Amino acid sequence: MTRQHLISEIKRKKSFLCIGLDTDIAKIPKFLLRFSDPVFEFNKQIIDSTHDLCIAYKPNTAFYESNGAEGWLSLEKTIHYIKNKYPEIFVIADAKRGDIGNTSKMYAKAFFEKLNADALTVAPYMGSDSILPFFNYPKKWLILLALTSNIGANDFQLSSNNLKNKLFEDVIIKSKKWGNRDNLMFVIGATKAEILQQIRQIVPDYFLLIPGIGAQGGSLQKVVQYGITKDCGLIVNSSRSIIYAGDMSNKFSKSSRLKALEIQQEMKELLFLNKF
Amino acid sequence: MTRQHLISEIKRKKSFLCIGLDTDIAKIPKFLLRFSDPVFEFNKQIIDSTHDLCIAYKPNTAFYESNGAEGWLSLEKTIHYIKNKYPEIFVIADAKRGDIGNTSKMYAKAFFEKLNADALTVAPYMGSDSILPFFNYPKKWLILLALTSNIGANDFQLSSNNLKNKLFEDVIIKSKKWGNRDNLMFVIGATKAEILQQIRQIVPDYFLLIPGIGAQGGSLQKVVQYGITKDCGLIVNSSRSIIYAGDMSNKFSKSSRLKALEIQQEMKELLFLNKF
Numbered sequence: 207m208t209r210q211h212l213i214s215e216i217k218r219k220k221s222f223l224c225i226g227l228d229t230d231i232a233k234i235p236k237f238l239l240r241f242s243d244p245v246f247e248f249n250k251q252i253i254d255s256t257h258d259l260c261i262a263y264k265p266n267t268a269f270y271e272s273n274g275a276e277g278w279l280s281l282e283k284t285i286h287y288i289k290n291k292y293p294e295i296f297v298i299a300d301a302k303r304g305d306i307g308n309t310s311k312m313y314a315k316a317f318f319e320k321l322n323a324d325a326l327t328v329a330p331y332m333g334s335d336s337i338l339p340f341f342n343y344p345k346k347w348l349i350l351l352a353l354t355s356n357i358g359a360n361d362f363q364l365s366s367n368n369l370k371n372k373l374f375e376d377v378i379i380k381s382k383k384w385g386n387r388d389n390l391m392f393v394i395g396a397t398k399a400e401i402l403q404q405i406r407q408i409v410p411d412y413f414l415l416i417p418g419i420g421a422q423g424g425s426l427q428k429v430v431q432y433g434i435t436k437d438c439g440l441i442v443n444s445s446r447s448i449i450y451a452g453d454m455s456n457k458f459s460k461s462s463r464l465k466a467l468e469i470q471q472e473m474k475e476l477l478f479l480n481k482f
Numbered sequence: 483m484t485r486q487h488l489i490s491e492i493k494r495k496k497s498f499l500c501i502g503l504d505t506d507i508a509k510i511p512k513f514l515l516r517f518s519d520p521v522f523e524f525n526k527q528i529i530d531s532t533h534d535l536c537i538a539y540k541p542n543t544a545f546y547e548s549n550g551a552e553g554w555l556s557l558e559k560t561i562h563y564i565k566n567k568y569p570e571i572f573v574i575a576d577a578k579r580g581d582i583g584n585t586s587k588m589y590a591k592a593f594f595e596k597l598n599a600d601a602l603t604v605a606p607y608m609g610s611d612s613i614l615p616f617f618n619y620p621k622k623w624l625i626l627l628a629l630t631s632n633i634g635a636n637d638f639q640l641s642s643n644n645l646k647n648k649l650f651e652d653v654i655i656k657s658k659k660w661g662n663r664d665n666l667m668f669v670i671g672a673t674k675a676e677i678l679q680q681i682r683q684i685v686p687d688y689f690l691l692i693p694g695i696g697a698q699g700g701s702l703q704k705v706v707q708y709g710i711t712k713d714c715g716l717i718v719n720s721s722r723s724i725i726y727a728g729d730m731s732n733k734f735s736k737s738s739r740l741k742a743l744e745i746q747q748e749m750k751e752l753l754f755l756n757k758f
Binding site: 228230278321362422 | 504545548558582589593595597612632633637638641
């Protein structure tokens with residue numbers, strides 16, 4: 207999927223919402239357990255009731271792998287379902303992979319060829335050769351962890367031992383030499399919204415994937431205030447607060463739609479205020 | 483698996499060899515393609531012909547994921563096969579995972595409960611809460627990336643912007659407060675053997691997982707010279723140079739055995755010289 211396509215979808219839907227499909231089989235409505243693949247059934251209903259409000263879905267691989275090979279099949283079916291029914295939607299495999307060059311090539315094959323995701327999240331710790339193989343796929347995206355939304359971000363990413371830059375700044379500065387604004391994005395947690403100003407000095411025109419609003423407590427308004435660009439440049443994710451918005455009844459996906467709609471309406475207003 | 487068990491296996495087998503099961507379906511002998519699960523069949527033959535020479539196997543998830551849900555099934559079957567037939571052997575899932583606490587819990591479930599691996603490799607970038615959930619499993623191990631064997635290790639791990647410590651040193655110093663020598667190991671590439679001396683100042687009694695001998699060019703002798711402890715403290719991995727040692731005939735696993743034996747004999751000699 208091209209950058210231009212993403213921007214036009216944001217304009218068309220008046221939304222830069224990504225819905226995280228962190229589907230935990232222990233948390234979904236019990237009546238779904240009679241389906242042969244309850245996780246896939248849950249995802250399908252969430253997708254069908256929210257697809258017009260979001261521009262991206264982001265399944266996190268951990269939740270699927272916790273069900274073993276069967277879980278991986280649910281993941282495959284979920285991505286296939288989105289790609290077939292709603293081909294305009296951007297699919298991010300949130301897998302946080304990264305390995306030596308030879309092995310990262312296999313991850314690129316796994317996620318871009320076999321699973322047909324549009325984007326993959328990658329951890330930068332292993333450096334250039336762990337990242338470069340993903341850029342060999344036209345219209346596919348690598349989304350690099352820079353400054354994450356969790357408490358552990360303080361341990362290394364914001365490490366202050368450093369004379370000049372924090373680690374997350376080094377990651378952004380170096381990796382933008384390896385990729386470009388058409389194949390590389392960065393993860394920046396919404397819980398660190400103020401830092402977005404500083405990050406926009408380094409990457410004024412890159413897309414950022416922002417998790418951490420909703421269950422993690424980040425503010426959408428602040429994210430937009432500090433992070434928006436003339437191309438929007440933001441994909442804001444919410445997972446738990448949308449997909450588990452409902453009760454355990456067969457109307458669960460209606461509650462998810464209402465929650466997604468509430469966020470989309472706020473986004474629409476913020477886009478309008480920013481003349482987008 | 484306990485630390486004591488690991489040490490006694492090293493003594494019994496006179497080996498600290500780990501064999502990396504980086505099984506690429508494009509590289510295995512063609513005659514295996516007639517089996518219903520060629521990757522599993524390849525692994526089985528490698529395992530049966532090398533199990534007495536090594537103390538650990540290390541499947542890298544990238545190679546399995548590149549075959550999708552089917553590949554994940556090959557991985558499950560491989561670990562199940564080792565655990566049933568050779569329960570004394572340590573199984574490392576080389577997955578380099580790491581996510582926010584809530585999600586790392588799901589990875590722990592995936593690898594320690596569902597797959598029943600003894601150990602999981604984890605990337606430290608996301609800090610404490612991405613690491614802590616793995617310590618809730620007694621007799622299971624987290625193997626944290628510290629200084630990897632690839633060229634990209636220079637980008638961040640050895641970053642010299644830092645006044646006091648390199649990033650990989652920070653990772654070791656901080657994380658040993660979160661785990662201990664009974665549930666935490668570190669990955670240190672054999673291609674950086676000289677640095678082992680310095681690392682042993684920080685973690686004199688932790689086990690280290692050392693990839694990078696063989697195809698990547700590290701020296702076993704140097705690894706032992708700089709890294710061995712009174713408990714051995716080393717698990718040295720070789721992947722491609724063992725599993726692809728043979729030609730494409732049905733005797734491929736004999737060549738793998740010969741290569742593994744050559745390394746084990748060198749290890750035996752080095753252990754003897756170090757009075758182990």
